[in-house]
Amino acid sequence: MKSQIRWGTFFKLSLVVVSSIVLTNFCTIASSDWITKNLFIQSSTFLNAKLMDNIKKKVEENNNSYLMLLRLLETKPALKNYFLAADACGTEKFIKTYDILKVYHDSVPSGTAQNLVAVSNQGSAFSFTGERISVPVEEIENMPCSLKISETSRRLQYTYQDHGITDDFKDRKCVIAARRLFLPSSSESFAMAYITIPEEEFYQMFSEAVPEGSRMVILSSDGQIVSGNEKDSLGSEETKLLSLVRSMRENGDTYRTVKENHKPEIVISGYIPELDMYMVNTVEEAALLKSYAGVRRNILVTSFLITGTAIAVVFLIMRRIVSPLNFFIQQLETFKNRRFEKVSPVKGNSEVRQMADVYNRMVDEIDSYVKQLMEEQERGRRLEIEALQMQINPHFMYNTLASIKYLTWENNTEKVSDTINALIAILKKTIGNMEEEITLREEIDLVRQYVFINQVRYGDSIEVEYFLAEEGMECMVPKLILQPFIENAFFHAFQNKKEGKIRIFAKKQRDDLICEIIDEGDGMSQEETADLLNSDRRRHLTGIGIPNVHERLRLIYGEEYGVTIHSVIGTGTSVSLRLPYHLKKIPKL
Known part of the structure; x- marks a missing residue:
């Protein structure tokens, strides 16, 4: 009986609330709809015009740049x-x-x-x-x-x-x-x-001022559609529209209502003096009022929310019973976003508390597993980097010792001594220094020693010039990232040409360090260039270092970094290395 009385009271209260809201909304909408309709059009066009003014400032700033x-x-x-x-x-x-x-x-x-x-x-x-x-x-x-x-x-x-x-x-x-x-x-x-700007990027500067269902065009002073949301009309001439917006500008009109195909349309225009162009929005009046219908629906939704609040009072007792379970379910929703977080203490019956305890233990196990997996992945990454470096170092040693052997055959003991000293200086930096990264200054010193070794063996027909920006010399780089490219230039770039120059450039570019090695050698075809960076094709001993330098940079710093090669047969080859600019970390005391 009490249950029947409670539900009867609920339905009576609901009927009163719903009737009051419906009556109030009906009177409000009936009395203000005809006023709001006109105000909505005026306010929409006014706000759109203001938005155009803000966009004009951005466009003018871009033009000034x-x-x-x-x-x-x-x-x-x-x-x-x-x-x-x-x-x-x-x-x-x-x-x-x-x-x-x-x-x-x-x-x-x-x-x-x-x-x-x-x-x-x-x-x-x-x-x-x-x-x-x-x-x-x-x-x-x-x-x-x-x-x-x-x-x-x-x-x-x-x-x-x-x-x-x-x-x-x-x-x-x-x-x-x-x-x-x-x-x-x-x-x-x-x-x-x-200055070439992709049309879609140029249009993005204006797109936020485009009402839904409208036509936006950027019109030049001679009537050409330079940009817009209707791509088929780009480049066409709109003399009639140009005449209209010029008239609006002369009269100081923000918008104007015209009839097109017996349908009223609203034209909103803004002039950009720095570019001598017009922003023009054309929207059907019916489409604009369709947005107003959405506002009216929001009012109705708000009314229904008020009704829902009254209904929620009736279900207060039920809510008190099921709220702990609802709270626990909401915590479980974090699984959808892969956020494994413990739930806060749940107040409720013993079954709900037990489920929360089991869930928390499961989160602890998952968290432990994820940390272990991340540590294993990090160890695997470091092992890959170390393996790549071990491929580069023996290759360098082989060619250097070959140079010393050649000098020994000539009985040139003075050059042998100088070459061995240069080799010792390189080994101190590479083998004696176990750090993964060194400064670019130290890397250039290694290159100079290597160039000396090769010039002792082959003479000075191949010159090496350095163009180094001082601001990039303290950047940290992996060891031996330049030597394989210098070696490749010495041994392969000058097969037909017997002399020439190799130029080494380094500079800081925004947040990156760019190193370039440019030779005046024989050059390569596109197939040979691609083959040089393909780690699966190693025709020469010198082909080992180059692909692995590229892969090594990508492993250490990410996929967006690495090596690019451009070559023209008969002109030469340009190699560019891109890596993030960063300095040596100073350990905290």
Whole structure:
């Protein structure tokens, strides 16, 4: 009987609460719906316009960073000197290229330009990212973005194009920001600069201002759709829309309602003066009010939540009974996220407490197993690294002793002594020092000793030059990461050419250390280059060290680090090593 009375009271209270909420909501919605509808349209367009203003600031900052980059290239003589020496070759051209890249990498903030190409008035071109220019200079000069460049304007001209200028963008839709480069304190231009931005990345700057179900376009001052969310219309001309947004700008209108195909549409526009472009949102009025319907649904949901609160009172006693079990189940939900944490003490009947105890013991066992597994994986990783280093060291010893043997045959005791001293200096650093890493300065000393040994044997026909930035010399690097590449250059790069130079570069680039070994030797084909880094193909003794240096860097620092090789037959080979910049850890006292 008590149970029936309790449930009867529950249903009566629920009926009163539900009736009150429904009546209140009906009166509120009926009296304010027609007012809220108009206010919703106005507030939505107003907020969207404000959001456009914020985006304009970001876009203008990005545009200013591009302009700062171009002004830097105009004031620094490196690019102009490179174009003046377009017919130079060999060391002179390499040095001028290095000067440009040094200005670019040392002075340009990270991410300033996606892809930058400069084309001189004399028809020579330079790619700052190192990517090959896939479009002939004559075609570049006749592209729409080139034809739109003003002779005197120092503003960037943004144009859509269905392909880029370099290999990495040749099959991608792009936005080209182009401008002439002028001589300092002069109106005379000496080159044209092209900054290539992938269209999808350019559009991302504006995408947050796109209401659901709307059409967003970035319109140039001549009516071209430069970017937008409807990719099929990119590059087309929208003269009618351009006339509308110009009229809105002249009248100071934030939005305007127009009829398209007998359906009312709301056009929201914002002008970007630095880019001379318009952001235009077009959304059907019905679609905009569809969002308002969602707001109305939220009001109804809130009403139902109030009803649910009243119902929860009726189930208070039941909740007190089942709450400990619900608490324990919620703790078990952490298994879905692989978070093995103990549950806090559970208050309730003995069965629930017993389940919690069993769960906590299971978590302890899992935690112990995971720690043991991680320790075993770490030991396995270290054993792999040590095994790779043991492959490099015997290989180096073999070739060095072969050089000493050759000198002994010549009875050149003085050079034998010097060579042995150089070998002893190397062994002190490699075998005597059991640390896995040494400073780049120490690694370069090892390379100098090794170069001395090889020049004693083969003469000075192969010269080695060093270009080392002081800021990177204290970076910690694995031992013997440069020697295999120097060795490969000595023994294999100069088979046809009997003399030449090997240049070693090292510098800090953001958070990484970049080491490059560039020779002027015979070069290799793409197949030979790939074979050199393939650890499963070891045709020569010198093929042991190179693939294992690459694998060793990836094992120590991660998959994003390692060795890349670029070679051109008849020109030479460039090897680049990338590893994180870090200093030696000082032990705590």
